[in-house]
Amino acid sequence: MVRLSRAEQQERTRAAVVAAAREEFAVHGFADARIDRITERSGFTRGALYANFPSKRALYLAVLLDLERGEDTAPMETGLDLADLVEGFARVWLERLPLTSDDPPAAHLRLRSLSGVFDIATPHTTGRPSPTPPVRGAPPAAYASASPQRGAAASMSTDAAMPAGGNAAPSKTGGAEPSAAGGDESLAGASATGRAAGGVAAPAEGSGSGGGVDGPREAAAAERAALAGVARLEGLLLGLALETRAPGRRLVRMADVVRTLLDGACHRAEIAPGVGDAFDVVRACRQLASLDLGEVWEPPHQGFVRPATETGAVWDPPGPIVDLAEGGEVDLRRWDGLVVVLGTGRLGAAEEAVRSGEAVALVVVTERPADLGALVRLRVADMAGCLRRLAEPRRGDPGQGEPAWGDPARGGWAKGEETWGDPARGEGARGEGTRGNPVRGEGATAAPFRVVVDEDGSIARALGVAARDQVEVAVRVRGREVLARADGRGAALAVTDGRGAR
Numbered sequence: 022m023v024r025l026s027r028a029e030q031q032e033r034t035r036a037a038v039v040a041a042a043r044e045e046f047a048v049h050g051f052a053d054a055r056i057d058r059i060t061e062r063s064g065f066t067r068g069a070l071y072a073n074f075p076s077k078r079a080l081y082l083a084v085l086l087d088l089e090r091g092e093d094t095a096p097m098e099t100g101l102d103l104a105d106l107v108e109g110f111a112r113v114w115l116e117r118l119p120l121t122s123d124d125p126p127a128a129h130l131r132l133r134s135l136s137g138v139f140d141i142a143t144p145h146t147t148g149r150p151s152p153t154p155p156v157r158g159a160p161p162a163a164y165a166s167a168s169p170q171r172g173a174a175a176s177m178s179t180d181a182a183m184p185a186g187g188n189a190a191p192s193k194t195g196g197a198e199p200s201a202a203g204g205d206e207s208l209a210g211a212s213a214t215g216r217a218a219g220g221v222a223a224p225a226e227g228s229g230s231g232g233g234v235d236g237p238r239e240a241a242a243a244e245r246a247a248l249a250g251v252a253r254l255e256g257l258l259l260g261l262a263l264e265t266r267a268p269g270r271r272l273v274r275m276a277d278v279v280r281t282l283l284d285g286a287c288h289r290a291e292i293a294p295g296v297g298d299a300f301d302v303v304r305a306c307r308q309l310a311s312l313d314l315g316e317v318w319e320p321p322h323q324g325f326v327r328p329a330t331e332t333g334a335v336w337d338p339p340g341p342i343v344d345l346a347e348g349g350e351v352d353l354r355r356w357d358g359l360v361v362v363l364g365t366g367r368l369g370a371a372e373e374a375v376r377s378g379e380a381v382a383l384v385v386v387t388e389r390p391a392d393l394g395a396l397v398r399l400r401v402a403d404m405a406g407c408l409r410r411l412a413e414p415r416r417g418d419p420g421q422g423e424p425a426w427g428d429p430a431r432g433g434w435a436k437g438e439e440t441w442g443d444p445a446r447g448e449g450a451r452g453e454g455t456r457g458n459p460v461r462g463e464g465a466t467a468a469p470f471r472v473v474v475d476e477d478g479s480i481a482r483a484l485g486v487a488a489r490d491q492v493e494v495a496v497r498v499r500g501r502e503v504l505a506r507a508d509g510r511g512a513a514l515a516v517t518d519g520r521g522a523r
Contacts, residue, residue: 035073035083037063043084043130050126051081051138075391078138082395085133089403096412103266104310106411107279110259111306113407114283121295128294132287133403139244139396243366243490247393250368254397254472255404256280257372258346261470262408263310271316273372278314279306320373326511329495334503336360336496338483345401345472348409353480356382357499358468361513362481364490365393374495374513380468381513386488390476393490398474405472 025033041062045054054077060067074080093116099109119128129136259280260273286302338360341350353360358380363370365387374381387393475481478488484506486494495512497505507515 031073034065034069038065038070038073038080039083039087042080043087046081046084047127047130048124050129051077054081079391079395081138082392082399084130086395086399086402088130088133089399089406092406094406094410097410099411101266102310103263103272104307106263106266107310108303108307109411110262110407111279111283111303113410115286115299115302118287118290118299119294123294125291129291132291133399134291135396136291139248139392243389243393246366246490247368247387247396250365251397251400252277252280253369254371255400257375258401258404258408261375262411271318274314274316275309275312278312279309282306282309318372318376320376320511320514326515327507327509329497329505329507329512329515332496332503332506334506336483336498336501336503339479342473342475342480345398345474346405346470348402348405351382351471351473353382353384353473354501356380358382359495359497359513359516360384360480360484361495362386362475362484362486362492364388364488364492365397366490367493368397370493370510370513373511375470377513377517378468379497379517380470382471382473384473384475384480386475386478386481386490386492388488388490390474390488394474394476401472 042059044062045059056077060070074083097109097113099105117131119131123131256273256277260276263272263276264270282302282305286297289296338353340354341352344351359374359377360382361374362384365385371383374383385397475488481488484494484496486492493510493512494508495516496503497516505516
C-alpha cells in the first residue's frame with residue numbers, strides 16, 4: 022500500500038470533512054449545524070477538523086467553494102450586443118434558484134446564501150436584530166444599513182453573542198456549544214478535546230476575528246468593509262465584461278444595478294420560494310441594458326495622490342498561485358505590469374488599477390484568511406465562472422479554417438484569436454495572451470486582469486508589508502525588477518506609466 026504524504030493525507034481529511042459538512046448544512050442549515058454530527062459523518066476526530074477549519078463559518082464557506090467548483094461550465098451562447106450579454110448573465114446567475122420542493126437548508130446552499138453567516142451590523146445594546154444580508158453576500162454598502170422594510174429579512178446575526186475571540190463556551194464534556202444566538206460554533210473552544218483525541222489544537226484565531234481585530238465591534242466593521250469591497254469587485258468584473266459589448270463606455274454602475282435586481286430575486290426565492298417568475302427577471306435585466314446612467318470614470322482623490330517612488334528593487338514573489346479570474350494559475354515572478362496589493366477593506370480601489378490600461382495582478386490580503394479570505398475566493402470565483410460561460414456566437418465555419426467567435430477551447434471570446442502572452446506565465450505584453458475574455462473585461466486592446474488571494478501573506482511580505490485589511494500598495498514590475506512603488510490611497514494611480522485610462 023502506498024503511503025500518503027502529509028499533504029495528501031491532509032487534503033483527503035479536508036475533503037472528507039467538507040463532504041460531511043455539506044450533508045450537515047443541507048439538512049440543518051448553518052445556524053443549527055453541529056460540529057459533533059459533522060465529525061461523526063466524516064469519521065475523523067474533532068482534532069482533525071480543528072487542524073483545517075477554525076470555525077463553523079470557515080467550514081461553511083469551504084462547502085460553498087466546493088459547490089462552486091462543481092458548477093456547470095458549459096458555455097452559453099449569447100448575441101452580439103450589450104442586451105444579449107446582460108440577458109445571458111442573468112440566465113446563468115439564476116440557474117441556481119431552488120425548486121419549491123427543496124428543503125430550506127438545501128435551498129440556501131444552492132443559492133450560495135450568506136444570510137446569517139456574517140455579522141454586518143455593529144453590535145449594540147438595544148437587543149434589536151441586525152438585517153440579514155441578501156443572498157450570495159452583501160450588495161453595495163447601502164445595504165449594510167438597509168432596514169428590514171427595504172428587503173432585508175431581520176434575524177439575529179450568528180456571531181453577535183460570541184466573545185471577542187469568537188470562542189463559544191466549552192461544554193461540560195470539553196466540546197464547544199453554540200452561542201446563545203445559535204450561530205457560529207467556534208472550534209477553538211474545544212481544543213482540549215482535540216488534544217485528547219490526538220488531534221491538533223485549534224488555532225487561536227477562533228472564528229476568524231483575530232489577527233488584529235480587537236473585539237465584536239471591530240470584527241463587525243471588518244466584515245462590513247469586506248462584504249462591501251467584494252461586492253464592488255464583483256461589480257467591476259461584471260462591468261468590465263459588459264464594456265466588451267459597448268466600447269468606450271463605463272458600465273460598472275449598470276452592473277451594480279443588474280446585480281441588485283438579481284440579488285433581490287435570489288433573496289425572495291430564499292424566503293418565499295415559488296413566488297415570481299425567473300424569466301420576468303431575465304427580461305427586466307435585459308431592459309436595464311438600455312439604461313444610460315451617464316457613467317464617467319473619475320478617480321477619487323486623484324489630486325491628493327502622492328507620487329510613486331522609483332526603487333529598482335528585485336521582484337521575488339512566491340511561485341504560481343491560483344488566479345480566480347481565469348481559473349488557472351498565474352506566476353507573478355514572470356509578471357510584467359502592475360501588482361496591486363489590497364486588503365479586504367480596500368477592494369474598491371481595484372478599478373483605479375484596471376483603468377490604468379496596464380496588465381494588472383490584484384493581490385487580496387486579509388487578517389482573517391479563514392473567513393474573509395474564503396469570502397473573496399468564493400464570490401470572485403463564482404462571478405468569474407458565470408462570465409466564462411458567456412460565449413459570443415460563432416462566426417464563420419471552423420471546419421473551413423475560418424475564425425470562430427466565442428469558442429472557449431480556442432480562446433475566441435472576441436473577434437479573432439490573437440493572444441496576449443501565456444496566462445500561466447503572467448505575461449501581458451501586447452500581442453501575446455487572450456483577447457476579449459469577459460472575465461477580464463478585455464476588448465481588442467485591453468490588458469490582462471488577474472485576481473489572487475494571498476492566504477499566507479507571502480506576496481505581501483515580498484513587498485515588505487503586513488497582510489492587513491486596510492493595506493493598499495502598488496508596484497510596477499518588469500523583468501523581475503520593481504520599477505516604481507506607491508503606498509496608501511491612490512497607489513495604483515501613482516505607479517501607472519501614464520499609458521491612458523480605458
